[in-house]
Amino acid sequence: MKYFRTQGIVLRYTNFKEADRMLTVFSPDRGKMQVLARGCRKPRSRLLAASQLFCYADYIFVKSKEIYIITQADVKDSFYDIRNDMERLTYGTHILALTEEAVNYEEGNFRLFYMLLQILAYLAYGEINPEDVAHVFELKLIDLLGYRPALDRCIACGSGLEQMNSNKLYFSTSQGGIVCNNCHSRVNDGYTIHKNTIQTMRFILGMDIKRLGVLKFSRMVRNELDYILSAYLNEIIGKPLKTRSFIEHIKNER
Ligand SMILES: [Zn+2]
Known part of the structure; x- marks a missing residue:
């Protein structure tokens, strides 16, 4: 049997048998992994803390046939304040679901791993609105996946943002960029977008995620980012995420 050590973040789990749990763990060097945490739901299990959603830990696994089994775990941050x-929790679960879509099995992704860690830290300990944290993650993820939107000029006719009538701008999710009023009739998926939102998107794409704390979002920018990023992600991933319906739900509760 072969032992190895890796860092990981728990993206999802399924309980089974009396006290076991199958985890989906994201490792920076191995990508997505299905991992068995044996007996982790027993009250005094050493693996209990390391088998919770969002947990960031150093794991030691053994590979037995096709299954990875945790033999040891050293929790570095449980991000308990997210679950609390x-x-x-709603936005955090959405962020984990997006990560799960973006990562492959047996394929490391250091950039996404460290971005996720920073985002979870903001979500747990920061003062920023959780919805804004999620939007920053969504846009950075879109960029990481190779779909950075074109925000400088109209993607249909090429006219620059400065020459456009700034009251009538649109974002096309199928084309991945802004469309001017003249070209709008030729695309049928143009969402209304204001210049402030375009500028915020450009700022997010250019900034180091460590500076997330300096961002301030107006209600209008937040709302536009909400439907535009969500529609664009559906286009990229090819389906709507289930976690979206929880977000709609808590918005309606407010
Ligand atoms: Zn145009």
Whole structure:
């Protein structure tokens, strides 16, 4: 049997048998992994803390046939404050679901791993609105996946943002960029977008994620980012995410 060590973040789990749990763990060097945490739901299990959603730990696994089994785990951060708050938990679960879509099995992704760690830290300990944290993650993820939107000029006719009538701008999710009023009739998936939202998107794409704390979002920018990023992600991933319906739900509760 072969032992190895890796860092990981728990993206999802399924309980089975009396006290076991199958985890989906994201490792920076191995990508997505299906991992068995044996007996982790027993009250005094050493693996209990390391088998919770969002947990960031150093794991030692043994590979037996096709299954990875945790033999040891050293929790570095449980991000407990995310699980402790309904709104943070909802956006946090959405962020994990997006990560799960973006990562492959047996394929490391260091950039996404460290971005996710920083985002979870903001979500757990920061003062920023959890919805804004999720939007920053969504846009950075879109960029990481190779779909950075074109925000400088109209993707149909090429006219620059400065020459456009700034009251009538659109974002096309199928083309991945902004469309001017003249070209709008030729695309049928143009969402209304204001210049402030375009500028915020450009700022997010250019900034280091460590500076997330300096961002301030107006309600209008937040709303536009919400439907535009969500529609664009559906286009990229090819389906709507289930976690979206929880977000709609808590928004309606407010
Ligand atoms: Zn145009």
